[in-house]
Amino acid sequence: MNILIIEDDLLFNQFYSMFFQSKGVNVVSTYSIAEARGILQSSAQFDAIVLDNQLTDGEGLQLVPPLIGQYPDAAILMVSANDSADFFLQAYASGLDDYAVKPVNVDLLWVKICRAVEVRQLQRVSRQQQAELANWVAQEQQEQELAGHVLATLTQRLQQMPAYIQVKTKPSSSFSGDILLQQQGQDGSQYLLLADAMGHGLAAAISLMPVLEVFQSMSQKSLPLSNIVFELNKKLNRQLPADRFVAAIFIRLDPRTSELEVWNGGMPPLLIIECVQKKISKAESKNMALGILNEQEIDVSVEKFKWTTGSYAVGFTDGLTDTEFVGHGQFSADFLAETWLEQPEEAFRGLEQCIDGLSHAVDDISVFSIHFDKYADLISAGMKLNDKKDGRLCLEFKITGSALSQVDAPLKIVQTVSAYGMHQSLNNTLFSVLTELYLNALEHGVLKLNSEMKQAEDGFIKYYSLREQRLSSLVSDDSISLVVDWCMSDNSIHLTVADSGSGFDYQAMNVQRSTDDFYYGRGINMIYSLCAEVNFKGCGNEVTAVIIG
Template sequence: MHGTDLAPVVDNDNQVLIVDDMRLNRQILGQMIQQMGLDVVYAENGLEAVAQYKESKPSLVLMDINMPEMDGIQAAREVKSLAKDSFIPIIFVTGAEGQEVIRQAIDAGGDDFMQRPFPFELLEGKVVALRRISQLYGQVKKLNHIRAREEEVAEQLLSGAVESANAALDQIRIHKQPAETFSGDVQLSAFRPNGELNVLLGDFTGHGLTSTIGALPLSETFRAMTAKGYDAEEIIAQINRKLQKLLPTGMFLATGIVTLSTDGSAKIWNGGLPDIMVFSQGELIHRVVSKHPPLGIVPNVKDLVFEHTTVSSVDNILLLSDGVLEAEDMQGEQFGEERLLKSAEKQKLDGGSSLVDLILSDLSAFVGEQTQKDDISIIDVPGRVTAENFDKAIASSAHVVDEPTAFDSWNWSLELQGKSLSRINPVAQALSRLQEDEGGGDHWHSVFSILTELYVNSLDHGVLKLESSLKSSPEGFAEYFSERERRLESLSTGAVSLYMQHTRLTKGGRLKVRVEDSGDGFDFKHWLNKEPSSAPGGFSGRGIALVSELCESIEYENEGAVVEVVYSYSVKD
């Protein structure tokens, strides 16, 4: 765009307002201004000056100080207020003397000061200089407007690319309030193939355009790995590797991630965010403090500590950025956690209001007219979230009777030994191979559930020798996973192998899965006859009983240390 395309900001660029209560002074100044080729309008006092400015919108004002009705100091203040973000130069032209007069004139918004008498050339020089500044100001203002509009469009495109694919927006509540056009906060949600929901809140260093450079790779990694069934631990590790290579020195991502099962069992990780809190009808019942540095600082993150808990249908998991707690009022005092908890407590009396609405209402009243200094983000995850059509997809894809096509079959296997059991997820790798070779489809939800249950059962009970009875209570549920992490950490022996054979059928496919562990087996007959549990911490429909319902066959060998299932699915033409 050329500079000539940028119109001045004022309506009458050649018009000058002269304000003086003495007729002779007005005439002399008017003649000088007209000699410069400019137009003139007059006012005899401050009140008339304000009215004339409203009517004429001049580009420059010559203002006397001592006048009846309203003096020049007050009139200058009102003109500057009316001009808002437009630059209307005011030159005080007066016979008054003294430093105090000059100080008052400048404080009122005056841009220059001239004491009578003065030569025409001096006035001309000041008028030309201030008009040039005013026109440059107008050009900058228009350029800023164009830039702001372009930033708005870019932000809409970026937000669409990053957040438009978020899942369960009809069930979870996300509030995003950027301090500038671009937000450094990222809110993501996606379902795993087994119906579990992953929710991530990320807060990049700073705010504005520069803080968004990691948003796209962050969202792409999160969604791709979640869709393939990777655990949150692996997602965090991969995001960290990408950001550590991408982000400049001094920039990082404070992150919190929640994995919520349909039965209310949840695992939560916090790396640099304010405490992630669990509320029950407004009462704080659990918090997850940050035990890890933000992502993108070190090349590899190790020893990730997740907290396992269970939530009921009336509970809420709250993630928030530090912009909420650090929001300031006009006196510079921060909103803080104490006020946030008091806001949440109001839900006890007003059960119909959401936590987000209650917090935002009190936050808005607290900050008043104070300028927002940091991005504000809140995510409210209810205790129960279900994937649309997930149960239907599982139920409709089992027990397919079909004939094989011309011989079209492939095998895939993986064996994990010792420490590799604690760091490699074979289920995600197996599902990724199936999706890459056989395409997408809802039937993979069932396959993921089958693979997850068979592998986890072999690892937990065969190798780690954990007792499922621990998960019968919320406290035992947390203890079970704490003990699981301890045993995985110290694991030096043991093995689990996973074998798959896929055969294409005329309208679908048949998958044979065999899982074998190095343990002594377990009482599989008890679990085959047990109904799937819907209680928090139970099998949540992913137990052996459900695997039996989904598959054409399930057979155990070696006292339960070996299991083989056959699953068939159909696809639409």
């Protein structure tokens, strides 16, 4: 320990010095304010300062401010014969740590010095910790702002909802473990995903990152919900820690059939509310959350519902039903459904007001409502054809070998014709038909896969495993040719798709179609329903189709 003594009485000065030195302390002695000011100019450091008030060249109190400025962590103790309470109140106000009245008991003075030095050291450690904490908080804030910017950039387009979908969210912290995404498929269908990652904050938000790319790319291609669920579960199961998972509701709206497809894994029920018929249906969770089960265990089957005039679909995370709302208690799924039945136009607004009234959410809250009448109006308006145009666009593609596993030909083609002004409704139909014909040519023609495999208990897994295996073994003789001929004047499209496979008995397929036993499953039925003509040629490895806009 280092102590500075400021005492003009030679006897007291030497007495203090000898006593402190006997305690193993380094002592510097001064006898006046002037000498003390000289010490202030040096680089010396002290743990404690013993200061007399009545010095030959002034009062010691006037030294207190500069001493504190020079040695902010040093304990300052004053010794004085003045025992007035007012004097010591003034001394404490100037910044003293303690005092002693002359004649001084040096043992008591030593105890006071040790205690004051210990307090000063604790204060110094506390200031350092506070500074480190402030620095950590600032860095954490910067990192959170960066993470928030990245997440917002990645999800911005997918979270921009069309007018027929209302959304309300309230995170429990800076980052939400809930996410609601939408994407229109190339065939005109609408995909919606509400996901709730385990936990809260940034850790939960990061768990949702693998969801974004898979959902966007696969729904944009209008792939079946079962495929999207399967791929997302596989990715999350591989990338997330064992104690993390993502509950989710997937929805697909088909504007052509007024059909709603739903897969619910670990989420509260999706409510389908038919206000005119006063009917409530629920798509309950029948599956585990994503990321828990492996590829062989996950069930990817979907439920189907029809929507009618005056219908709504309402989905939410468990943060809504687990929250206590002042004056309302907890909202159950049945209460929400009854609220929509009674006041469908006002129900969502009332729910928004309740959520806004929460001072703090104990869990992330997300809720959405789909108004099917508005959706139908939008679809109807979008199907109005543009003015007739003159012209013709003919595209020819031939894809061979390993390129078959890399090129998404139907998507490239519809993107091209769209750029030439093809109306969205016709573009959607083209994409649906072309995709089905192309996949039939690839999977059943080139890869020689049999759809009946999917009917077995683990057939879905085996089918796609064999598909990947055969895609990796493609040779240059394997090929698919596509011709798309669009006549703009009458909005007709003539398609030809041919593959290098051995074909099949398409005449037998026509017999099976007449008895509702379709050779290629539901896909071929869709093609016949969307096309004015469908004809198989040769050995069955070539098909032509006509679409009338």
